[in-house]
Amino acid sequence: MKRLVLIDGSSYLYRAFHALPPLNNEAGEPTGALFGVVNMLRAHLKEQPDYIAFVVDAPGPTFRDELYPAYKANRQAMPDDLRAQVEPMCEIVQALGFRILRIGGVEADDVIGTLATQGAADDIEVTISTGDKDFAQLVRPGIALVNTMSGSRYDGEAAVVEKFGVRPDQIVDFLALMGDSVDNIPGVEKCGPKTAAKWLGEFGTLDNVIAHADDIKGKIGENLRAALSRLPLNRTLTTIKTDVALDYRPRDLVLQPRDVETLRRLYARYGFKQALRELEAPAGAAGDDDAGKISVRGTAAGYARGSVAAEAVDPALAVPGQYDCIVDDPQLQGWLAKLRGADAFAFDVETDSLDPMRADLVGISFAVEPGHGAYLPLGHTYPGAPAQLPRAAVLEALRPLFADPLKRKIGQHGKYDLHVLRRHGVDVRGYADDTMLESFVYNATATRHDMDSLARRYLGYDTIKYEDVAGKGAKAISFAQVALDDATRYAAEDADVTLRLHRALAPKLAAEPALERVYREIEMPLVPVLERVEANGVLIDADELRRQSNDLGKRMLAAQQKATELAGRSFSLDSPKQLGQLLFEELKLPALVKTPSGAPSTNEEALEAIADLHELPRVILEYRGLAKLRSTYTDKLPEMVNPDTGRVHTSYHQAGAATGRLASNDPNLQNIPIRTDDGRRIRDAFIAPAGRKIVSFDYSQIELRIMAHLSEDAGLLRAFESGADIHRATAAEVFGKSLDEVSGNERRAAKAINFGLMYGMSAFGLARNLGIARGEAQDYIALYFSRYPGVRDFMERTRQQARDRGFVETVFGRRLYLENINARNQGLRAGAERAAINAPMQGTAADIIKRAMVDVDDWLEAHRSQALMVLQVHDELVFEVDAGFVDTLRTEVSARMAAAAQLRVPLVVDSGVGENWGQAH
Structure with missing residues (x-):
């Protein structure tokens, strides 16, 4: 079947302009929107459609302006930086061979709608490339939408329903009800997508909604009835025309030959280096369908649909793969020979569970060269x-390969695979590269780091999704139930794409030596360490947690009774709607915090803001805190004990926080409150078995020490070198007193400033924290900076470096990109500036404890029968250790943690010992 791609040029120009940072070429000309559009066009060219067109709005009014003079009246004039990119965009589009379509009197949407319906009627497969939701009304057999920015695709009624809650034939009515603020079309007030979808689900059409308007109760019903007169016009305005008179048909839109000289000139002018390198290469690089004699052939599932922000793609890494299914001994022996002969191989395991501590091995896949792979099913x-x-027998044959430390193994989030193989008797050594971590270190914020996202960004390749072969929701099946042909396409592609990603990402890291060191010296050595910590698990006292749950339940009931007494009536403390009505309508308390939709919020921040005005918000906060501890920890942890080990096994995620801090989940053991008695009690339930102790090691004020190191402020360095209480020493410096003269309030103020500055706290925030006037708080900050000018200079220097380079760095060279540091929106820019100050300190602290974990684990190699590392919580490491080995452990671990970085001030490590974590911390 022939294929037609219709590109919504106006939509992508604006979206690229607002999505990307304000890039400029060497001459200072703006290039951000142009860069985005050109990348999107190159992605479409790689698909090699039969027909393609670039459709933009023509100047002048359209028929919609005649129907409704206020149509789009609130749109601002095109920004100058964007206007300057329109002409070169059109030059590049034409030079690439695209037909540029502009039709007066109608919008680009109508031209696209007409060509799309004509194409589908002519049995042409039509793809509309856009980010505009209005086009969902055109989806039908033969017409699909693709958003090359997000990678989303709507190719049938089910996809539209999943996204919007309504069918394609209901989209126009859906839009008419909601209105469109961008186009200045007022809808029904307070009618968002959920309400519009609900009405259409109940009544079917806009006409039926109008007919039943009197049946809809409440304020939203009043709003609907007030809008009835304008809804038919809304429907007309949001309906895309499909009958525009055109001088051409879809089959006239053949791609024309490229104007290479013009492209070369424009690419060079605007600094599009990768586009220049690809200029002489063919537009597409599809595979030869007859080339393979392999049993299963990989599909590209929308091959090369890269996003507008995708990296430059090597076409050789973006073609469909050829895959074997290994089901007999000759095939196995052939692949074992390939694996033995390769310097490195990628691998991936398939299982029947997401929990690596319980998953049963279903199969293993391998790849030794891009485009080729194999799946070895073992449990279908x-x-x-x-x-x-x-x-x-298979695992026995594979064991020497996995155990060989000189045979480099490559994985994607391979810690999971290491767990599964270890539990099945195969220890993996030589785990050399992990594409999730390569991507994370290269640019932590550019994309998510799952395989599907990485393949789209770095390969321009859409992978087969798990739900494509196993289904989803109630109809999902275990991978053990997936047919071998489907399993091979999916699983072998995983190993193949992992290898391709490594080939794409390794050169990027190699070009940045500092990032390469972070990857090689911090992240990769940590993978087996974390696998061991997770496998060790931690023992809990389930009976103690049940006692705590019982106590928390009694106190929750008391809080409920107190809240009912204060309210004068019963209500559900768990219902935001009932709570909002009580607080803001009945008690008339001010709604100081709003939801994104403008409604009064009842979240924690909102209740804290009014807690001094009435006792009830404070009681609600107390109730919520108790309920969260009970549901998250005291009730849940006993249920999470692994029946095989008798322990709780958390999972640490290396590629979570952009700063490099480890995240813990299933269960999250890093969010147990430490500042409350109830949080500390939960730690009492983490225990040592008989004959052992729990030992905890914690860095003391590590981020402040890093601040002193980075700022080189003489006063701050002196305060740490003295070994005195840093907050008391700071207070003494700021308030001009001796250490003995500093009052408790002055120390508290100094502590709030010390920590607040690292997180960008304003005078308003400090005032609220300390319960003082804003002017007094501003005086505190000014006095602090006068005593510690190096800190002020460091903060300003860091902001400027972030603005100039787009990123900041940790002491060890980890980069933390700040996409909004030059944003036009002041709020986004201020948030990025705060992150620029904090990220080097938090990121360096993360790097330090990771380095310490690697060194400590190496020392523990000879002592694993005497001590286990069982937890990592921010700046703390927790061990389970033989009672007779405690002193040795404290000496050795403290020394290694203190030596994990050489700063201008000493790293101090506190340690404690107890029968449980609470006693040791």
């Missing part, structure tokens, strides 16, 4: 499944 059990090689 569906009726009629082909015979598979015996798992024990």
Whole structure:
């Protein structure tokens, strides 16, 4: 079937302009929007459609302006930086061979709608490339939408329903009800997508909604009835025309030959280096369908649909792959020979569970060269499944390869695979590269770091999704039930794409030596360490947690009774709607915090803001705190004990926070409150077995020490070198007193400033924190900076470096990109500036404890029977240790943690010992 791509040029120009930072070429000309559009066009060219057009709005009014003079009246004039990019954009589009379509009197949407319906009627497969939701009304057999910025695709009614809650034939009515603030079309007040979808689900059409307007109760019903007269016009304005008189048909839109000289000139002028390098290469690089004799062939599932922000793609890494399914011994021996002969291989395991501590191995996939891979099924059990090689014998044959430290293994989030293989008797050594971590270190914020996202960004390749082969929701099946052909396409592609990603990402890291060191010296050595910590798990006292749950339940009931007494009536403390009505309508308390939709908020911040005005918000906050501890920890942790080990096993995620801090989940053990008695009690339930102790090591004020190191402020360095209480020493410096003369309030103020500055706290925030006037808080900050001018200079220097380079760095060279540091929006820019100050300190602290974990784990190699590392919580490491080995452990671990970085001030490590974590902390 022939294929037609219709590109909504106006939409992408604006979206690229607002999505990307304000880039400029060497001459200072703006290039951000142009860069985005050119990348999107190159992505479409790689798909090699039969017909393609670039459609933009023509100047002048359209028929919609005649129907409704206020149509788009609130749109601001095109920004000058964007206007300057329109002409070169059109030059590049034409030079690439695209037909540029502009039709007066109608919008680009109408031209696209007409060509799309004509194409579908001519049995042409039509793709509309846009980010505009209005086009969802055109989706039908033969017409699909793709958003190359987000990678989303709507290719049938089900996809539209999943996204919007209504069918394609209901989209116009959906839009008419909601209105469109961008186009200045007023809808029903307070009618958002959920309400519009609900009405259309109940009544079917806009006409029926109008007919039943009197049946809709409440304020929203009043709003609907007030809008009835304008809804028919809304429907007309939001309907895309499909009958525009055009001088051409879809089959006239053949791509024309490129004007290479013009492209070369424009690419050079605007600094599009990768586009210049690709200029002489063919536009697409599809594979040869007859080339392979392999049993299963990979599909590209929308091959090369890269996003507008995608990296430059090597076409050789973006073609569909060819895959084997290994089901007999000759095939196995052939692949074992390939693996033995390769310097490195990528691998991936398939299992029946997301929990690596319980997952059963279903199969393993391998790749030794891009575009080729194999799947070795070991546990598919569906009726009629082909015979598979015996798992024990296969693992025995693979064990020497995985155990060889000189044989480099490559994975994607390989810690999971290491767990599964270890539990099945295969220890992996030589785990050399992890594409999730390569991407994370290269640019932590450019994309998510799952395989699907990385393949789109760095390969221009859409992978087969798990739900494509196993289904989703209630109809999902275990991977053990997936047919071998489907399993091979999915699983072998995982190993193949992992290898391709490594080939794409390794050169990027190699070009940045500091990032390469972070990856090689911090992140990769940490993978097996974390796998061991997770596997060790931690022992909990389930009976103690049940006692705590019982106590928390009694106190929750008391809080409920107190709240009912204060309210004068009963209400649900768990219902934001009932709570909002009580606080803001009945008690008339001010709504100081609003939701994004403008409604009064009842979240924690909102209740804190009014807690001094009435006792009830404070009681609600107390109730919520108790309920969260109970549901998250005291009730849940006993249920999470692994029946095989008798322990709780958390999972640490290396590629979570952009600063490099580890995240903990299933369960999250890093968010147990430490400043409350209840939080500390929960730690009492983390215990040591008989004959052992819990030992905790914690860096003392590490981020402040890093601030002193980075700022080189003489006063701050002196305060740390003295070994005195840093907050008391700061207070003495700021208020001009001796250490003995500093009052408790002065120390508290100094502590608030010390920590607040690292997180960008304003005078308003400090005033609220200390309960003082804003002017007094501003005086405190001014006095602080007068005593510590190096800190002020460091903060300003860091902001400027972030503005100039777009990123800041940790002491060890980890980069933290700040996409909004030069944003036009003041709020976004201020947030990025605060992050620029904090990220080097928090990121350096993360790097330090990771380095310490690697060094400590290496020392523990010879002492694993005597001590286990069982937890990492921010700046703290927790161990379970033989009672007779405690002193040795404290000496060795403290020394290694203190030596994990050489700063201008000493790193201080506190340690404690106890029968449980609470006693040791």
